[in-house]
Amino acid sequence: MISSSDGVLVTVTILTKNPGPIFREVLSAVLSQETTWPYEVLVVDSGSSDGTVDFVRQHSGVRLVKIKSGDFGHGRTRNLAVSMARGQYVAMLTHDAKPANNKWLSNLVKPLEANLSVAGVFGRHIAYPNHTPCTKRDIEQHFNQFLQWPAVMGIEDPERYARDQGYRQVLHFFSDNNACLRKAVWEKIPYPDVDFAEDQLWAKAIIEAGYKRAYADDAVVFHSHDYSVRDTLRRSFDESRALKRLFGYDLCPGFGYGCYQVYAGTCRDLKFLIKSVGLRKAFASMFRTSLLHAAKQAGFYIGRHQGPLEGFFFRLFSLDGAKKRK
Template sequence: MKVTVFIPTYNSERYLSDILDAISAQKVDFEFDILIYDSESSDRTHQILDDYAQKLTNLKWKEIKKATFSHGRTRQEAALEATGDVIVYLTDDAMPATKHWLRHMVAPFSISDRVAGVVGRQIPRSHCVPMLKHEIQYVFDVEQGVPDAITLHQREPEETTGVFTKKTFYSDVNSAVKRDFLINTIGYADVPYSEDQQFGRDIIDAGYIKVYSGVGAVIHSNDVELKHYKNRLFDEVYNMRKLSGKTEKLPFSFVMKQILVTSWRDGKKIMAEKNYSFKTKLYWLYTNPKYIIAKWQGLYLGHKVDLNDRKSYLKYSLERKEEHQV
């Protein structure tokens, strides 16, 4: 068996060296290579990739045009070029947490031929905004499974198809899929956003198994600036609405209640956090509620904006505000 690790990059200098070091240090009993597509980075990404390509004989990278990048299409194109039997997808800010990460991401495919995809655990970075930290911990340590085991998700016959649930949840921050399955059975849709969530829904709806690997962990949390966070959440909700075909507006009173409840709950957790200094606690008590407000603003707008209102979409979308984002 051979495995290909694919990473799309764009202005990735902050974490890229550490990620490549962590991948190259993996302890496995199979062959693997690294494939990288860079979308015209303007920072030191190219220099880092050139340096590592000289050191690592199993690393290949190429530049693609920003205008041609698509979350779904680019990952599907990478599958066509990949030489591995299994493709492991990472984002350019997700670092393997252990030297056994790659082995754990690939191992579940031996359970059954019906295993179509593997989603790995995410551990928030130490500097992560408390609100995001708590959300990541809930999704990956509670909702999807437990940290030290694997959990199988499969739709029951009586369940409704086409619905996004915790079973269909999928994240290309840290995932794995058989190359043959992507090419010949179910591939990534050519969509601008939420390609992973659609893929997760498609494989569950088709009766396949999604595995959550609590042991295949990466260190990851989005370093989104406060000024952009509302727009990021807008994109997530807006595009999930487009994929599901469902529209459900959030009452303003509900939004206000969630802001107050979450701020109070997070505040108690911040004060109880043993790894925070008193100064850090004061900082997060002041800053964290701003992220909560931005989150619910984005969710509210994402549910409210008409899917045919192109002007409002362009106004609120972070994907369209930036030249490129991976």
């Protein structure tokens, strides 16, 4: 139920920049949500030149905010969006994350309504149907791991939180490609103004402030990328650089470790592909599979071991930096 009044319960915010045709499907899916309460849609565009702004303006019930491309920041722009939201809860989507059904928004909001201590909820991602079997498997396995933990989590064991990095990683994980925040908590703890991992830093902050975060397995969006070898390296570089700098995580502690991960990942994918697409297609794609794993580990290693050349490596390898320069 969409409403143009100030009595909305939820604001759905979508950040856009040259999203291409997929955004038309995303916006249509958002506008088709079935809820028992009113919600609004707010699009924040940072310099699109592909017709996105004109497309949004065709929908009279959708609010549009335009900012300059150079003013975009992952945390900064999301803070702007939340600050302009009229809803008590603020759902967060990126321009390529499409709700999988018309119950997505209701399912995303349920944990916030059920538990006042929950500051934020994130939902499941699934791969787009046209993406590779390995991409589909990796995303499914990633979100399946959250089913092994309680749906609502906070720091129940401070001693374990202090010593166990794996436990901290579970508690800190949050994906604002598909999430919903309690605005009253955001007003106390806004997103940090960082280039990467703003969602996980926010989750760390709210968890350590005594709030909880929730996982909604039934709040599903299509969101996946079949990265090229080059973009796999660049994306891995960004992830490794940020997680080491912000959390102390070391995704590739050494060259030998990286080589083993390339070997193990290639073998794992080959076995999986033989079962899923057959022997001929599996071996035909083995070379590219090996290159993808090598690029991933190289990105992890370079992002971790930058030293005094950090600025040079960022300009050379950062995918996020390249997108900002466009």
